Amino acid sequence: MPLSRWSRRHRRTFGDKPPEPEVFLEEHRTPPKPDYYYTNKKGQCRYCGGVIKNNKGLVNKRSSWHPECADEYMMIYHPGETRKRIWQRDGGVCAKCGELQPRKSRIHELKWHVDHIKPLWEQKGKKFDEIDLSYWKEDNLQTLCTKCHTEKTSREATTRAEMKREWWKHLNSSDKYVFDWTVGRLINGLVEIGLKK
Numbered sequence: 001m002p003l004s005r006w007s008r009r010h011r012r013t014f015g016d017k018p019p020e021p022e023v024f025l026e027e028h029r030t031p032p033k034p035d036y037y038y039t040n041k042k043g044q045c046r047y048c049g050g051v052i053k054n055n056k057g058l059v060n061k062r063s064s065w066h067p068e069c070a071d072e073y074m075m076i077y078h079p080g081e082t083r084k085r086i087w088q089r090d091g092g093v094c095a096k097c098g099e100l101q102p103r104k105s106r107i108h109e110l111k112w113h114v115d116h117i118k119p120l121w122e123q124k125g126k127k128f129d130e131i132d133l134s135y136w137k138e139d140n141l142q143t144l145c146t147k148c149h150t151e152k153t154s155r156e157a158t159t160r161a162e163m164k165r166e167w168w169k170h171l172n173s174s175d176k177y178v179f180d181w182t183v184g185r186l187i188n189g190l191v192e193i194g195l196k197k
């Protein structure tokens with residue numbers, strides 16, 4: 001069962017909120033939601049789309065989630081829930097240097113981070129069907145202290161800058177490929193902008 005309570009936001013999902021992006025944008029931190037999430041049909045799971053049955057084997061018209069799907073959904077889409085679970089698992093011990101962090105702190109240096117071991121930017125620009133959800137699951141998450149987290153982030157920034165330079169070389173040699181950061185991969189520029197079939 002989820003460790004946190006269902007928020008009021010859940011009840012407001014079908015109100016007049018602006019539509020959420022279909023592809024994963026890094027600044028959102030959570031992946032796009034499955035189409036089923038938006039089908040408000042009782043008895044159908046909003047995560048996997050499957051039928052929900054009661055213990056008599058009949059469709060349970062009063063429910064919209066399989067318990068295990070609700071669990072996975074909360075873990076992936078609710079950062080607060082994710083933090084609670086990672087705290088329960090790691091107890092604030094940094095996976096890199098082993099230092100113990102306090103559960104809550106207002107001091108920047110003492111804050112602990114839920115770090116994605118395989119970085120999320122590798123999933124950038126993908127739709128729900130293309131996304132590798134394992135990036136958001138427990139095996140890919142670790143506790144890091146601020147210092148170790150900053151180090152990892154800056155190392156990754158260097159890697160990304162190198163990747164970008166590589167792509168630019170490519171661009172100069174063939175003049176038709178561009179590295180599109182919104183989708184995070186190389187696209188054939190002339191085809192994309194309609195100059196070449």
Ligand SMILES: [Zn+2]
Nearest residue numbers: 045048066069
């Ligand atoms: Zn389900």
Ligand SMILES: [Zn+2]
Nearest residue numbers: 094097145148
């Ligand atoms: Zn550390």
